[in-house]
Amino acid sequence: MRTPMIAALAAALATTAYADDWQSTLEAARGQTVYWHAWGGDARTNGFIEWVSEQTQEQFGVSVEQVKLSDTAEAVTRVISEKAAGRDEGGAVDMIWINGPNFLTMKEQGLLHGPFVADLPNAQYLDLSDGAAAAVDFTVPVEGMESPWRLAKFVFSYDSARVETPPASMADFVSWAEANPGRFTHPDPSNFMGATFLKQALVELAPERGALQQPVTEDSYDATVAPLWAWYDALRPNMWLGGEAFPENESVQQQMMNDGEIDIAMSFDPASTAAAIEQGLLPESARVFVPEGGTIGNISFVGIPYNAANREGAEVVANFLLAPATQAHMQNIEVLGSFSVLDPSKLDAEGQAAFDALPTAPALPALEDLGATLIEPHPSWMTRLVDDFAARYTR
Known part of the structure; x- marks a missing residue:
């Protein structure tokens, strides 16, 4: 079901003059199903991914199927096996929720598509400067090879x-x-x-x-x-x-x-x-x-394997995850509660208002309480x- 916030986002997207290359990506992505390999141990995260699929299907004709993992290495191993077998196209893994050692492994072995992050229209809301949280993964420079989507803090x-x-x-x-x-x-x-x-x-x-x-x-x-x-x-x-x-x-x-x-x-x-x-x-x-x-603390990223069968669809989903309305919906304690990866200074008044309107709870710490x-x-x-x-x- 489309919320007023998401409806406004869809309207804005419909009237945006996309660059020709992004428009081509949208056209190629329509009708694709993105197999997102993601840790499946949290019901709220799984529910959020289901919501993402509903929204991307409605807005872009791209659906998302979550392949639930107990360990991200399962997806990495599959991509490694496909490369060893010479399967350089039509891979089974379209997108991976990835961090740290697994990202390092894929980056070092040339298993990732990209760089692609700078080509995402919603990357304009990120701080991608050298050393920024969205540009580094466990000390390893991201260099556009994976896209942020949620903030994690221990x-x-x-x-x-x-x-x-x-x-x-x-x-x-x-x-x-x-x-x-x-x-x-x-x-x-x-x-x-x-x-x-x-x-x-x-x-x-x-x-x-x-x-x-x-x-x-x-x-x-x-x-x-x-x-x-x-x-x-x-x-x-x-x-x-x-x-x-x-x-x-x-x-x-x-x-x-x-x-x-x-x-x-x-x-x-x-x-x-x-x-x-x-x-x-x-x-x-x-x-x-x-x-x-x-x-x-760190940022959770999504990476796209070099041989992903639905690469364009994965880029569309990665871009949708960075939309201010999506990030505000995700930060809602009634939905998921994960803090946004966006740079607040890059938001316009409407985007900031979406975050200001989010509900609170007695056990929900403010960002400044987290040290x-x-x-x-x-x-x-x-x-x-x-x-x-x-x-x-x-x-």
């Missing part, structure tokens, strides 16, 4: 009915757990949420944070992670089940918090706590906190960290 949630004062820093988790044994855990680091928890601690505890912005080396690794493992060894005995087992993912951890089994959970979506309360998945007393020094955004380490650090954790604690 946050913790806690039950304020049981926790008066949550940890003020990652270091403080040790003393908090000592005072509240068995009331904290984290997802298994084989899941990106558990890995992010370790990275958040690493960024705070590393003696030389700048080393994390460079590819990991044997010399830099040992010295940089030593404080992390010392911290974790002190934390682990007072964790849920003595740190011998972990919830599979954030959804399982959230359920544990809702059941009163633990008091703190975590997410890469600042709006997820408010959304979970609305859905009855967390108690009304749940609130969000971040360590005083800030938390890791500083810490830069993600180079992707090689996450890979090494997860392997090291498994060798130390789960094997």
Whole structure:
């Protein structure tokens, strides 16, 4: 169903004088079905993608089929296999929700279509300057090879009915757990949420944070992670089940918090706590906190494989995701609640008004409440960290 905001967007699009090349893209895309390979572990995100398909079908004749992944590497592996088999056209993967190590792999192996972002009409609303969040993915320059679509920032949630004062820093988790044994855990680091928890601690505890912005080396690794493992060894005995087992993912951890089994959970979506309360998945007393020094944040991107069968349709969908009306709809707590990737200074009055009119909720933090955004380490650090954790604690 077309909302007034989206109807206005469609009208604006219909009267826009597109450049000839973009008009050609629109014509070629009509009738295509874009197979968007995206993590399928969040019902609200899945619902948003369904809405995107409805809108792009209505406005451009382009439909979207979500191929739900448990791990983005599944889609990357498929593209790698197709290239090895010489399938350089008509690939099965049209678009991937991609970040970090997976983007680096595809970029280095020449598996991505592009650069294409600068050709998207709605890229005018992005800050694509050198070093800007929309131009860098886990320290790797994007160079137009993937398009941003949602902002992610690591946050913790806690039950304020049981926790008066949550940890003020990652270091403080040790003393908090000592005072509240068995009331904290984290997802298994084989899941990106558990890995992010370790990275958040690493960024705070590393003696030389700048080393994390460079590819990991044997010399830099040992010295940089030593404080992390010392911290974790002190934390682990007072964790849920003595740190011998972990919830599979954030959804399982959230359920544990809702059941009163633990008091703190975590997410890469600042709006997820408010959304979970609305859905009855967390108690009304749940609130969000971040360590005083800030938390890791990044932008989620979509990439188009070099051999995508429906490349034009994928570009149309990527462009639609950047429309101010789409971004405002996505940021609505009643829809998804993900913060926009657009540069507010580039919005006109109508675009800004769409964001100003969004509803709020007691457990929904304002952007200024989320503290500083810490830069993600180079992707090689996450890979090494997860392997090291498994060798130390789960094997």
